[in-house]
Amino acid sequence: MRAQWAARMSGPGPALTAVLILSAVLAGCTRAPEPGPAERWAPRPGADWQWQLSGRLDPTVDVPVYDIDGFEHDASAVADLHRRGRKVICYVSTGAWEDFRPDAARFPASVRGRGNGWPGERWLDIRRTDVLEPLMDARMEMCARKGFDAVEPDNMDGYRNRTGFPLTATDQLRYNRLVARIAHRHGLAVGLKNDLDQIPQLEPDFDFAVNEQCAQYDECAALTPFIEADKAVFHVEYEVPVARFCPQSKKLRLSSLRKKYELGAWRRSCTSGPSDN
Template identity: 50%
Template sequence: MRAIRILAVAVLTWMAFLVAPASARTAAPVPAPVPCPGCWKPALNTSWQWQLSSVPAEPFLNVTMYDIDGFNASAAVVRRLHETRAGRKVVCYVSAGSYEDWRPDAAQFPASALGANLDEWPGERWLDIRQYGGKLGQIMRARMDMCKAKGFDAIEFDNVDGYTNETGFPLTAAHQFAYNAWLANEAHTRGLSVGLKNDLAQIPGLLSYFDWALNEQCWQYDECTTAQNGGYGYDQFVRAGKAVFTVEYELAASSFCSRSNAQNFNSLRKNYDLDAYRVACR
């Protein structure tokens, strides 16, 4: 069923592309990756927690990395996460591909950038990422500045695979690539490490822009590795010395942990709402 849905989305996207104005069919030129020698580069084996639905409270887990909501977490929480474990890094979660009506900057989004609703996520709509050269880009820069000001070490941009979904816009792979590369470069100019969230098919091209990767459910859908996909996979990040973090929601840990460990992935079993519950594979 998932393969059928992906094919249907691809057909709809192509049809929208054909009827779109020429100006909407092309993506902006993609700049070279911005180096960030001072950015945190997680070790291939990095213990971590991903907790978005609530702000972590002390006592914190004894893990090297916490990935938490950038808006909800205060600078004091980020500081305490640093203070309570030497070398701990904190990742700032923000959505870069969707509008969320509960965020404090929601009123700043132009109506023209708001697309279809995200399935099963009330109050959330896809964004026209082609507009990042204007107001949308200003909003995302402000979000990155917020992450930097609060003391985060890295950033996780969510929903950066809109071109594979029914967004309401004729987004192409080229549009997505240009936007994701721009996000990574903007993060690096702020000294923030940056992770590629999902968007598996563009791993070969985006690998040089991102410092690590995070995926949801790649074992469930048999798409974690190059051997499974043909031309792309998270083993390419590992071969480049870049850490991979994966999460499964529906599979039992016993069904994927040994495979994750063999690939040198840092994998967790989590609940869909990304609360404090966690089962670590290693």
């Protein structure tokens, strides 16, 4: 294209003009830069939170952070939480197919593997980024369009499970970093969900962490790289009483809750004390 423009010019003046025009055209065709870290929400250690993925949303829990289902709630619910002074995290699954989601038919059968233990869910072949990247981009765009501040991508450790695919640790690192880039592309902060073994490699790519049951399995110290980087760790236990895990959570500066498996409104917090909502 540059040669075609040059061939039409008879002197140095028009040639220079053509180069400037071409540069402007090419600049307009490039993708806008991703929002930098300073432009994204950056949750800090110790922030109290509420995680509710089922039941009617209760927006009255007096905490600075909410984590709710991205598909189940519209922009008005997010705006209401914002008016109440909350930052809002968008829960979506990035590593498993869910037959109950409105975009389920867009996932070809070839990327659906074994069930992951939850009804209607199957592990995804995360090696197939040609298929999954546009699908995950659409989900992140949905979160951004609704006004969420961040995203919690779930099922980020398929390589450690029987997925039906020969996934490796390298496959998981590549895919998790892709998920982080997609979220950042849409101006969203992004959390690393579980995947404790890869925290040393992945912490720089993520803005916070979300963990389930590290106290039950004596793994909470593995989350220290996030705390040392001044990034929040949102942690939940289901079976261990708060009296047993809260002292260690406070020492490690984790944002810890006791929840029931259905993840309704009920919670017990190590930060703000008991709360039945």
